[in-house]
Amino acid sequence: MIAVSRLKSEDRIVEKIRALATTSPGLTIGPGDDAAVVARAAGLLAATTDMLVEGVDFLPGEDPERLGRRAVAVNLSDLAAMGAEPEFFLLSIAVPPERGEEVPLGIVRGAIARAAAHGATLAGGDLSAAPLLVVSIAFWGRPAGDPVTRSGASPGDLVYLTGHPGDAAAGLRLAEAAPPDVPGLAAADRQRLLAAFRDPEPRVAFGAWLGRERLATAMIDVSDGLGVDAGRLARASGVCLRLERERLPISPALAAFAAAAGVDPIELAVGGGDDYELLFAVREADAPRLGEKADALGVPIRAIGRVSSGSGAVLSDARGERDIASLGHDHFETAR
Amino acid sequence: MIAVSRLKSEDRIVEKIRALATTSPGLTIGPGDDAAVVARAAGLLAATTDMLVEGVDFLPGEDPERLGRRAVAVNLSDLAAMGAEPEFFLLSIAVPPERGEEVPLGIVRGAIARAAAHGATLAGGDLSAAPLLVVSIAFWGRPAGDPVTRSGASPGDLVYLTGHPGDAAAGLRLAEAAPPDVPGLAAADRQRLLAAFRDPEPRVAFGAWLGRERLATAMIDVSDGLGVDAGRLARASGVCLRLERERLPISPALAAFAAAAGVDPIELAVGGGDDYELLFAVREADAPRLGEKADALGVPIRAIGRVSSGSGAVLSDARGERDIASLGHDHFETAR
Numbered sequence: 001m002i003a004v005s006r007l008k009s010e011d012r013i014v015e016k017i018r019a020l021a022t023t024s025p026g027l028t029i030g031p032g033d034d035a036a037v038v039a040r041a042a043g044l045l046a047a048t049t050d051m052l053v054e055g056v057d058f059l060p061g062e063d064p065e066r067l068g069r070r071a072v073a074v075n076l077s078d079l080a081a082m083g084a085e086p087e088f089f090l091l092s093i094a095v096p097p098e099r100g101e102e103v104p105l106g107i108v109r110g111a112i113a114r115a116a117a118h119g120a121t122l123a124g125g126d127l128s129a130a131p132l133l134v135v136s137i138a139f140w141g142r143p144a145g146d147p148v149t150r151s152g153a154s155p156g157d158l159v160y161l162t163g164h165p166g167d168a169a170a171g172l173r174l175a176e177a178a179p180p181d182v183p184g185l186a187a188a189d190r191q192r193l194l195a196a197f198r199d200p201e202p203r204v205a206f207g208a209w210l211g212r213e214r215l216a217t218a219m220i221d222v223s224d225g226l227g228v229d230a231g232r233l234a235r236a237s238g239v240c241l242r243l244e245r246e247r248l249p250i251s252p253a254l255a256a257f258a259a260a261a262g263v264d265p266i267e268l269a270v271g272g273g274d275d276y277e278l279l280f281a282v283r284e285a286d287a288p289r290l291g292e293k294a295d296a297l298g299v300p301i302r303a304i305g306r307v308s309s310g311s312g313a314v315l316s317d318a319r320g321e322r323d324i325a326s327l328g329h330d331h332f333e334t335a336r
Numbered sequence: 337m338i339a340v341s342r343l344k345s346e347d348r349i350v351e352k353i354r355a356l357a358t359t360s361p362g363l364t365i366g367p368g369d370d371a372a373v374v375a376r377a378a379g380l381l382a383a384t385t386d387m388l389v390e391g392v393d394f395l396p397g398e399d400p401e402r403l404g405r406r407a408v409a410v411n412l413s414d415l416a417a418m419g420a421e422p423e424f425f426l427l428s429i430a431v432p433p434e435r436g437e438e439v440p441l442g443i444v445r446g447a448i449a450r451a452a453a454h455g456a457t458l459a460g461g462d463l464s465a466a467p468l469l470v471v472s473i474a475f476w477g478r479p480a481g482d483p484v485t486r487s488g489a490s491p492g493d494l495v496y497l498t499g500h501p502g503d504a505a506a507g508l509r510l511a512e513a514a515p516p517d518v519p520g521l522a523a524a525d526r527q528r529l530l531a532a533f534r535d536p537e538p539r540v541a542f543g544a545w546l547g548r549e550r551l552a553t554a555m556i557d558v559s560d561g562l563g564v565d566a567g568r569l570a571r572a573s574g575v576c577l578r579l580e581r582e583r584l585p586i587s588p589a590l591a592a593f594a595a596a597a598g599v600d601p602i603e604l605a606v607g608g609g610d611d612y613e614l615l616f617a618v619r620e621a622d623a624p625r626l627g628e629k630a631d632a633l634g635v636p637i638r639a640i641g642r643v644s645s646g647s648g649a650v651l652s653d654a655r656g657e658r659d660i661a662s663l664g665h666d667h668f669e670t671a672r
Contacts, residue, residue, distance in 0.1 A: 051430055051472055088383070124383065126385050128393065
């Protein structure tokens with residue numbers, strides 16, 4: 001009897017993933033073996049991981065390519081917050097088999113394209129079945145200077161934020177609606193907010209520059225909400241972050257959404273999640289160096305407050321201060 | 337108003353995870369920041385990832401610590417199959433919040449303990465909510481010699497296997513039964529088979545030794561079944577693997593299970609998954625070197641066949657040969 005080996009379904013998909021994968025100078029062994037192998041010079045390695053679960057971190061029916069792009073973006077944002085330049089990533093996908101191979105292949109395409117835009121390469125991964133779609137990425141890279149932790153902020157430092165907090169939270173509300181719209185909201189604003197949620201732009205080059213120039217004394221990426229992430233940076237640094245309500249960079253699109261939907265844009269900006277912007281502290285003397293680079297990279301930045309002694313994160317306006325560190329997304333609100 | 341920052345539930349669990357984490361000479365920044373940072377000498381880095389999904393890769397209700405141990409073991413097995421020594425890992429857990437913090441904490445404890453036994457350390461991770469439990473690990477390490485791929489086997493090489501294939505598949509059948517037993521099976525055999533499924537022993541030291549000594553011309557870990565993984569090694573190497581039925585190392589426990597359950601132990605050994613044993617090819621002249629090291633490490637090994645020209649993987653006995661490369665576990669049997 002002659003053996004003719006039927007290529008298994010899982011292997012067929014893996015072969016197609018291998019065909020999508022790109023090469024890179026350091027990549028000695030790419031996807032398809034038991035482990036990936038890369039060559040590295042001596043030095044520090046920064047590594048992060050994020051798992052996205054259908055129905056929790058993204059909406060059912062999300063476009064696979066956009067999901068792959070987003071899964072990479074949230075990991076790139078973590079590396080950016082460390083002041084690190086991305087190098088390679090591992091991509092795990094668990095998917096209901098009946099959805100067909102186009103779902104994992106679309107995710108891989110989106111992930112590879114998103115990473116390539118920042119000079120990073122797929123090294124390997126894992127494919128398995130599940131009752132619902134799960135995408136997990138582990139991404140590593142190299143700190144451009146000293147790693148920027150959450151713990152170096154000192155009283156007197158200025159607090160900066162990239163981008164426009166709350167846009168993604170408004171985009172999520174739009175995406176959850178059917179149709180994804182709010183009466184009275186202009187199409188351009190709707191598209192901008194939806195894109196902020198579905199396809200966030202990680203601040204990779206700016207984060208690495210802050211690290212390389214040793215300008216950020218502490219940094220975190222705002223993924224669970226400005227309030228709670230400000231609280232985390234404050235706690236790690238042993239300081240208080242005092243943000244000023246009137247300085248929060250509310251985008252025109254968010255303002256339009258808030259007016260049309262009858263909500264407070266500040267609540268979305270402080271309590272909404274999924275922004276993937278960088279919140280960082282800078283010595284006041286270094287602040288003048290930021291604007292030119294941010295402009296050159298097309299990254300909006302804004303000084304939104306100051307570090308003081310104490311603890312927690314507060315938002316202040318003419319009427320006083322309020323705690324914002326317990327706002328925002330908490331996966332485990334019900335866990336005790 | 338004085339701000340008192342309430343520590344969020346998710347952060348509370350992360351704090352407890354940080355308290356469990358151990359230090360390591362290379363670990364510059366461990367769990368709790370946006371990314372982990374480790375110091376590394378120049379050279380190759382081997383990296384792998386595996387995701388375990390409740391109901392697919394492990395049974396609902398699995399003990400959290402054992403699940404953490406197993407999640408680490410399956411990744412260590414991939415590194416072993418590359419001839420690499422493990423260094424650090426990232427651990428992502430998605431869990432239904434209502435199950436309480438003891439589930440993720442148990443997983444972390446088990447994972448840390450399992451990795452520590454092989455000299456590896458938790459570097460970071462991600463915690464999120466999900467409708468069902470998912471554990472994803474990314475593990476990296478250093479090839480002890482040249483990385484051992486699946487693709488170097490040549491006609492004439494001997495084919496070796498560690499351990500006893502099919503024990504884990506029998507253990508899964510036992511675990512799925514309620515109570516986990518088969519009439520007529522001795523308690524010691526039952527325990528041995530259940531342990532093979534629930535808490536496999538990755539062949540870390542032996543795999544690294546094979547790599548360091550450049551003894552394995554090709555290697556793969558048998559996780560989806562001996563047949564299908566033999567087929568994968570054969571395809572990557574462009575050869576045929578001819579395994580001999582009478583040489584398959586059927587454990588006494590598997591033989592007892594098969595007799596009691598009325599199944600063919602060879603079918604479980606060839607078609608069952610979750611073995612996490614090493615299948616590797618060795619030049620015939622090098623074969624005499626294997627036994628002493630395997631004995632010293634307490635790793636059972638057996639020559640089970642030979643590499644020939646051709647393609648596929650076959651099992652031969654007195655009656656002839658049959659294809660075994662399409663047996664075994666396929667997550668995507670229904671996907672087309």
